[in-house]
Amino acid sequence: MDDGPIANEVEALLRDRIESLEQLELLLLLREHASESWLPSKAGVELGLAEPMATQALEHLVRGGLIVERSTESGRAFRYAPISAALVEAAGELARAYTERRGEVMRQLSANAVARVRAAASRMFSYSFLTARKRD
DSSP: OOOSOOOHHHHHHHHHTOOSHHHHHHHHHHHHTTTSOBOHHHHHHHHTOOHHHHHHHHHHHHHTTSEEEEEETTEEEEEEOOSSHHHHHHHHHHHHHHHHOHHHHHHHHHHHHHHHHHHHHHHHHHHHHHHHHHHO
8 A cells, every 4th residue: 555645636636625534535435326316304314424424424425526415305415417528527636545544644634623723724714803902
């Protein structure tokens, strides 16, 4: 197994469209079973997630253009259906990287989470100065 850097497409996918391990594993599950639609409860059971957590993660993947949602008699169902060929390719590379270099994928996912927290803290810090100025 190679512990080197992951492909740029995978980095971009993790940075721009996947924020959590739950989202990552749900994407890979739906990709592996691309011909099937999944209810959040079924996907949650498969991955050991509570249904609300699975639902929230699936909704995020829909917003990211990686899966689609449709209504069924049983409820909301989700299916793997990236909106572009580039996303199909990136998801394939992600699946390979997660199998071959899981540690590197997890490091990238964690680094992205830290970067999002830092950016949010910076925005809040800046906002506090703006609101303090308005009060003066």
